[in-house]
Amino acid sequence: MGSGEVKISGWVNSLRIVGAVAFLEVMDGGSLQLYTVVIKRHEHPELWNLATHMKIGSAVTVKGSIPSGQISKRGLEVRAYALNLLSEPIDFMPLDPSGKTPALLDTILEHRYVALRIPRQRALFAIRALVVEAVRNYFKSLGFLEVHTPKICGAGAEGGATLFQLDYFGRVAYLAQSPQLYKQMLMCGFSRIYEISPYFRAEPFSTVRHLNESWGIDAEMAFIEGPQDVMRVLEDLIVHVFEYLKAKGQREFSELGINLQVPRKPFKRVTYNEALEILRSRGYNIEWGQDLGSDEERVLGESMVEEGYDAYFITEYPWHAKPFYIMRKKEESESFDLDYRGMELASGGQREHRYDKLVENLRDKGLSIENFEFYLKAFKYGMPPHGGFGLGLDRLVMTLTGVQNIREVVLFPRDRQRLLP
Ligand code: ATP
Ligand code: MG
Numbered sequence: 346m347g348s349g350e351v352k353i354s355g356w357v358n359s360l361r362i363v364g365a366v367a368f369l370e371v372m373d374g375g376s377l378q379l380y381t382v383v384i385k386r387h388e389h390p391e392l393w394n395l396a397t398h399m400k401i402g403s404a405v406t407v408k409g410s411i412p413s414g415q416i417s418k419r420g421l422e423v424r425a426y427a428l429n430l431l432s433e434p435i436d437f438m439p440l441d442p443s444g445k446t447p448a449l450l451d452t453i454l455e456h457r458y459v460a461l462r463i464p465r466q467r468a469l470f471a472i473r474a475l476v477v478e479a480v481r482n483y484f485k486s487l488g489f490l491e492v493h494t495p496k497i498c499g500a501g502a503e504g505g506a507t508l509f510q511l512d513y514f515g516r517v518a519y520l521a522q523s524p525q526l527y528k529q530m531l532m533c534g535f536s537r538i539y540e541i542s543p544y545f546r547a548e549p550f551s552t553v554r555h556l557n558e559s560w561g562i563d564a565e566m567a568f569i570e571g572p573q574d575v576m577r578v579l580e581d582l583i584v585h586v587f588e589y590l591k592a593k594g595q596r597e598f599s600e601l602g603i604n605l606q607v608p609r610k611p612f613k614r615v616t617y618n619e620a621l622e623i624l625r626s627r628g629y630n631i632e633w634g635q636d637l638g639s640d641e642e643r644v645l646g647e648s649m650v651e652e653g654y655d656a657y658f659i660t661e662y663p664w665h666a667k668p669f670y671i672m673r674k675k676e677e678s679e680s681f682d683l684d685y686r687g688m689e690l691a692s693g694g695q696r697e698h699r700y701d702k703l704v705e706n707l708r709d710k711g712l713s714i715e716n717f718e719f720y721l722k723a724f725k726y727g728m729p730p731h732g733g734f735g736l737g738l739d740r741l742v743m744t745l746t747g748v749q750n751i752r753e754v755v756l757f758p759r760d761r762q763r764l765l766p
Contacts, residue, residue: 351423353380353407356462357399358443369395370420370443371407372462377471379420379464382407384428389503402433402442402459454763455755464534467752468597472590473742475597477541479589480562485580489537489564496520497541500716505666509547520545523735527695528565529670530723532731541738549761552639554688554740557761562741565733572679572695574730576658579683579691580612582718582736583656590745597617604746606655608685611720613649613657617677620659623648634663635643646687656685657698672697672732683736685744700724 355373362368364551365386372379399405404691408427439455440448442462462464465673484491498521501508508519524540532536540563547557564582569575587607590598598605615623621631629642631637637659649657664678672679672695680694682737697703703724707714714721742754752758757766 346624347420351380351407351409351411351421353378353382353405353409353423355380355405356442357401357403357405357460359401359441359445360396361400363395363586365393367393369396369399369405369407369425371405372464377422377467380407380423381420382409382423382425382428382443385423387628389426389693392425395428395430396425399430400433402434402438402462403430404541413535437615446492450752454752455766457766463622464600469742469746469748470601470756472594472746474752475590475594476586476594476738476742479586480539480541480582482589484539484564484583487578488539489539489566492528492531492535493542494521494524494531494538500526502687507546507548509545522546523561523737524563525668525670526717526720526763528563528733529731530720532565532567532698533723533726535729536729536731541566543753544735548680551751551761555741556739556751556755556758556760559751560754562736562738563733564736566733567663567729567731569695569732571729572607572660572681572693572732575693575695575734576681578598579693579734579736580610580656583612583683583690583741584610586741587745593723599691601746605745609653610658612683613652613654615649615659616656616661617659617663618661619728620645630716634665636662637664642684642689643687646684649684656683656690658683667694669706669712670696670703673702673706679732681734683734688740688744690740690744691734691736693732695730695732698728698730700726 347412353371353373355371356371358372362371367384369382371382384392384396406429407425409425410424411421413422432653439459440452442459444463444465449518470618482601499521500521508522511518523544524542528538528540529740540559544559544561566575584607587605591605591607623645624641629641629644631641637702658681661677661678664673664676667678667680682689697706704714739751739755743751746754
């Protein structure tokens with residue numbers, strides 16, 4: 346094929362006939378490029394016949410030439426000289442693949458594979474893949490090693506009712522709710538690691554930001570001086586992801602109609618106590634020690650946005666509101682949450698690395714020392730001070746794409762109702 350020639354392998358999204366000219370909108374499955382294939386009756390009578398009887402949703406190949414090379418929103422124009430029908434739908438299409446007639450979220454989730462032909466839907470998942478790419482090259486540049494820890498576990502990170510239980514050759518096992526314990530144990534041998542992996546949580550959620558299977562970006566780093574070292578790595582990661590996406594995701598963001606705003610560094614840092622003050626001044630009274638609910642998160646987010654901050658850290662939570670592995674600082678803790686416009690994106694902090702203190706922390710939370718023996722052992726052999734964070738990948742993609750429901754950016758979401766497809 347010479348220059349200005351193209352071979353498209355993809356699906357027919359729509360057909361329009363204007364007089365003696367047929368316009369087929371075809372989405373190429375490989376390049377994700379949208380084409381408008383033009384066929385004139387008097388030039389190619391056989392192609393015209395095939396094209397004008399084409400069912401929406403058919404899989405085809407097209408060969409043709411590109412006259413002007415102009416890319417428009419509705420795709421590159423192609424003058425076809427060959428058209429092949431490979432596979433015809435045998436049922437009505439469950440949704441309009443051109444996206445002109447919007448589909449309900451439930452319909453999209455039920456027929457995700459077809460929905461991927463809608464340009465907006467493809468853009469969401471192309472962005473998701475770019476985010477993972479950005480995360481990997483960021484960590485690599487800082488010397489973090491990518492690791493993989495087990496997802497079938499003999500003990501949970503925080504214990505309790507939030508774990509999915511399964512039968513493991515007659516023993517009780519759980520699906521991992523986070524890589525927390527393993528990534529900390531690794532600090533005995535590696536000093537900078539990260540993992541991108543699924544979290545399984547058994548709570549009966551019914552919100553737009555929780556799933557029972559979600560993906561997390563976890564990092565852990567040793568030889569730190571305090572939680573601020575970890576916060577800087579997380580802040581730089583977020584900014585890097587935004588910048589990378591702004592540079593590499595232009596086509597996708599223009600499909601979504603979004604002009605990405607890279608958050609300004611340094612992110613605002615407010616202590617838990619300051620957050621309570623801000624909330625009080627807006628009529629929300631929270632008892633000291635309580636976690637912030639979604640209403641409080643939203644109101645705090647509004648106040649931060651008014652100050653010019655989309656992304657902000659909430660630091661020094663009460664120790665009783667945080668898990669046992671967080672380092673205690675009297676009644677408070679060396680912890681932080683990262684929120685973006687009122688939604689939690691990440692939690693992290695400095696961990697307790699001193700064996701005796703860690704045992705004390707477990708006791709304080711009423712957890713069994715015996716169950717955590719395998720984990721505690723790793724703290725007997727020169728465990729350095731360390732800290733890290735867990736960042737929700739799905740929530741990060743929601744933030745970038747501005748979608749309101751986490752299910753939109755997950756191919757086959759798992760929630761209380763949805764187990765199939
Ligand atoms: P939240 O308070 O929003 O329920 P969490 O504090 O229970 O979250 P963490 O244990 O801190 O969650 O997990 C780290 C990150 O993983 C969260 O900040 C969030 O971005 C993401 N995450 C946690 N649970 C879920 C979930 N069920 N669905 C989607 N993302 C989640
Ligand atoms: Mg959290």
